[in-house]
Amino acid sequence: MTAERPALGVVLVVDDEAGMRELARRILEEAGYGVIDAADAAAAIALVNGGAAVDFLIADLDMPGMLGHEMAAKIRMLRPGLQVLYVTAHNQILFNDRLELAHGEAFLDKPYTVAGLLEAVSLLKLGHIKAPVEAPAASRWRHLLDAVGKLTGRNNQPID
Amino acid sequence: MNGTLPLPIVHGLKNQLAIVLGFCELLLADTAATDRRRSDIERIQMAARASLELLSGSEPMIDP
Numbered sequence: 297m298t299a300e301r302p303a304l305g306v307v308l309v310v311d312d313e314a315g316m317r318e319l320a321r322r323i324l325e326e327a328g329y330g331v332i333d334a335a336d337a338a339a340a341i342a343l344v345n346g347g348a349a350v351d352f353l354i355a356d357l358d359m360p361g362m363l364g365h366e367m368a369a370k371i372r373m374l375r376p377g378l379q380v381l382y383v384t385a386h387n388q389i390l391f392n393d394r395l396e397l398a399h400g401e402a403f404l405d406k407p408y409t410v411a412g413l414l415e416a417v418s419l420l421k422l423g424h425i426k427a428p429v430e431a432p433a434a435s436r437w438r439h440l441l442d443a444v445g446k447l448t449g450r451n452n453q454p455i456d
Numbered sequence: 457m458n459g460t461l462p463l464p465i466v467h468g469l470k471n472q473l474a475i476v477l478g479f480c481e482l483l484l485a486d487t488a489a490t491d492r493r494r495s496d497i498e499r500i501q502m503a504a505r506a507s508l509e510l511l512s513g514s515e516p517m518i519d520p
Binding site: 313315316319322323358385386406407408409410 | 463466467470471472473474475477478479481482485508
């Protein structure tokens with residue numbers, strides 16, 4: 297019997313908050329993605345090590361044990377090219393340590409909207425962003441605009 | 457002048473408010489436009505957003 301894979305791909309959601317994992321799962325599954333999740337970095341790395349099919353990684357940055365971007369670096373050693381969306385209430389953690397995102401990485405502030413999460417994942421997948429469903433806060437989209445530039449090699453292009 | 461809260465507290469509260477706001481949005485999406493409970497959900501959203509604003513005023517500044 298062949299396991300059927302969701303057409304839009306499988307997202308690995310890693311967040312130490314059960315409510316955030318469940319929120320991401322609800323949003324992504326209703327949109328047609330497959331979702332697997334893990335409560336910490338060790339569990340996520342074990343899933344990938346065990347051969348779990350993963351197309352995208354959504355990682356909370358501020359997790360106990362191992363920070364999200366440290367975990368993502370380890371997972372990308374196992375799966376080079378895996379695209380990563382970081383979510384956090386505090387972007388200082390990322391930018392203090394690394395100052396900028398690597399290729400194939402994007403960033404989304406918490407709290408995010410349903411449209412914001414779906415568009416950020418779509419951006420990772422397609423390298424472009426669809427017209428926003430609602431007018432988002434400018435600060436929230438600065439990160440996405442930066443990421444669009446990185447993913448497409450273009451900067452400061454209008455996205456509508 | 458605003459007081460400041462420790463960063464882990466701010467982070468934890470923002471996480472919880474993100475969960476509240478996210479599920480409010482999902483609830484509204486599943487609630488008919490004529491449903492009188494929409495205004496109750498919107499009241500929860502307003503309180504959560506107001507709480508976020510209070511938090512942003514008490515967040516410690518971190519210099520690079």
